Amino acid sequence: MKYRFIVDPVLCTGCRTCELACAFSHARNLKQGRSRIYPLTHEKDKYVPVVCLQCDDAACVKSCMFDALRRNEETGAIDLDVARCVKCMACIAACPFGCALVDEVHNEIVKCDLCKGDPACAHFCPSKALRYTKIAVR
Amino acid sequence: MVTITINGKAVQANEGEMLLAAIRRQGIDTPALCHHDAIEPCGSCRLCMVEITKKEWEGWTRSVTSCLYPVEPGLIVSTHTPQLLELRKTILELYLARSSQSEVIQKMAEDYGITHSSFPVIPDGDDCIMCYACTRICEELGCFAISAVDRGHDKKVSGPLRQPPPDCIGCLSCAHICPTGFIKWQDLDSTRTIWERQFELLSCRTCGKRTITRDFAEYLMKKRNLPAAYFELCDDCKRTETAKTMGKIVVAAQEVLK
Numbered sequence: 001m002k003y004r005f006i007v008d009p010v011l012c013t014g015c016r017t018c019e020l021a022c023a024f025s026h027a028r029n030l031k032q033g034r035s036r037i038y039p040l041t042h043e044k045d046k047y048v049p050v051v052c053l054q055c056d057d058a059a060c061v062k063s064c065m066f067d068a069l070r071r072n073e074e075t076g077a078i079d080l081d082v083a084r085c086v087k088c089m090a091c092i093a094a095c096p097f098g099c100a101l102v103d104e105v106h107n108e109i110v111k112c113d114l115c116k117g118d119p120a121c122a123h124f125c126p127s128k129a130l131r132y133t134k135i136a137v138r
Numbered sequence: 139m140v141t142i143t144i145n146g147k148a149v150q151a152n153e154g155e156m157l158l159a160a161i162r163r164q165g166i167d168t169p170a171l172c173h174h175d176a177i178e179p180c181g182s183c184r185l186c187m188v189e190i191t192k193k194e195w196e197g198w199t200r201s202v203t204s205c206l207y208p209v210e211p212g213l214i215v216s217t218h219t220p221q222l223l224e225l226r227k228t229i230l231e232l233y234l235a236r237s238s239q240s241e242v243i244q245k246m247a248e249d250y251g252i253t254h255s256s257f258p259v260i261p262d263g264d265d266c267i268m269c270y271a272c273t274r275i276c277e278e279l280g281c282f283a284i285s286a287v288d289r290g291h292d293k294k295v296s297g298p299l300r301q302p303p304p305d306c307i308g309c310l311s312c313a314h315i316c317p318t319g320f321i322k323w324q325d326l327d328s329t330r331t332i333w334e335r336q337f338e339l340l341s342c343r344t345c346g347k348r349t350i351t352r353d354f355a356e357y358l359m360k361k362r363n364l365p366a367a368y369f370e371l372c373d374d375c376k377r378t379e380t381a382k383t384m385g386k387i388v389v390a391a392q393e394v395l396k
């Protein structure tokens with residue numbers, strides 16, 4: 001059994017609680033971090049929480065010439081090693097989903113790392129559109 | 139795992155890692171200018187010096203650059219002995235003589251109680267401390283666009299033959315890694331200037347926001363086999379597109395399930 005992060009756009013009401021949870025859980029020095037998740041509307045009253053897909057053959061990992069982006073085998077997420085990052089912006093330019101971001105307040109590149117295996121957004125989503133659940137994987 | 143002693147405390151270090159990493163993990167503040175995790179250590183700034191000894195060394199100690207010294211079982215490390223503080227002060231005074239205008243150096247020196255150098259200040263000194271972090275990151279990238287040219291007093295980092303580097307792709311990695319912020323660059327409209335060369339910045343097809351240089355994008359496409367389509371939009375517009383696409387899929391799936 002492994003955990004999977006499930007995004008269910010049908011249940012999303014666009015309340016943006018996940019965005020707040022993300023920004024607050026990444027706060028440092030009393031300043032919010034940049035949210036890694038964006039509930040966006042695509043049609044009237046219809047929302048999709050846009051967040052990193054942790055792709056198998058990820059463009060961000062390929063684009064980083066300095067190996068700062070690597071798969072965390074424990075969480076399944078792609079983690080960004082800030083100490084290796086030189087802020088060249090290749091990953092931001094390359095990610096086809098727009099999920100590698102600049103946190104201008106903390107002056108660093110950020111992306112979803114599933115909170116190292118305990119995503120804050122899933123805890124706070126009131127409509128259960130975001131869930132982190134055990135799932136059987138082959 | 140390797141057990142070493144840092145400032146009197148026994149700590150675990152990872153096999154093969156350098157002392158600096160183990161020291162930093164303990165939250166101990168050792169100054170270091172030329173170190174960055176993305177490049178191989180080269181020990182040029184000398185600020186990360188620590189004192190090492192071992193039980194069997196019978197009181198003998200050595201000062202080594204912690205960024206270049208791999209952990210060894212039984213190593214006893216001190217990071218703030220009076221001798222080390224003196225050593226760092228001297229190094230900082232030398233840097234202050236060369237790069238008297240550098241805010242980074244000034245701040246570091248201040249932390250060690252130094253406000254001016256007892257060495258004669260070099261009148262035409264600049265903020266380059268010759269650590270070659272820039273040339274090393276450019277090598278890591280695979281471009282080898284810049285290097286040290288000339289020798290002695292005239293030595294400096296530049297493109298070959300002191301000319302603008304033809305192999306540069308304008309990625310700014312060198313500028314961002316430079317510990318003193320000496321490498322200057324500018325983005326103006328759709329043009330980026332660095333190393334006296336001009337590069338075209340890509341613009342988002344939807345909103346016009348500038349992203350990376352065309353040369354950098356083409357380099358990534360070629361080296362890492364990435365499709366050109368990934369580079370057409372900025373991250374904001376890509377998220378909007380993602381919402382639209384996923385939204386359509388959801389609507390279609392709902393139709394099927396009805």
Ligand code: SF4
Pocket residue numbers: 051052053054055058059060061078094095096097098099100111
């Ligand atoms: S940042 Fe983008 S490319 Fe990288 S894993 Fe996430 S969605 Fe995929």
Ligand code: SF4
Pocket residue numbers: 063064065066067068069080084085086087088089090091092109
């Ligand atoms: S911005 Fe950082 S993580 Fe992204 S590609 Fe460049 S070095 Fe790698």
Ligand code: FES
Pocket residue numbers: 169170171172173180181182183184185186187203204205206
């Ligand atoms: S960080 Fe070790 S010599 Fe510069």
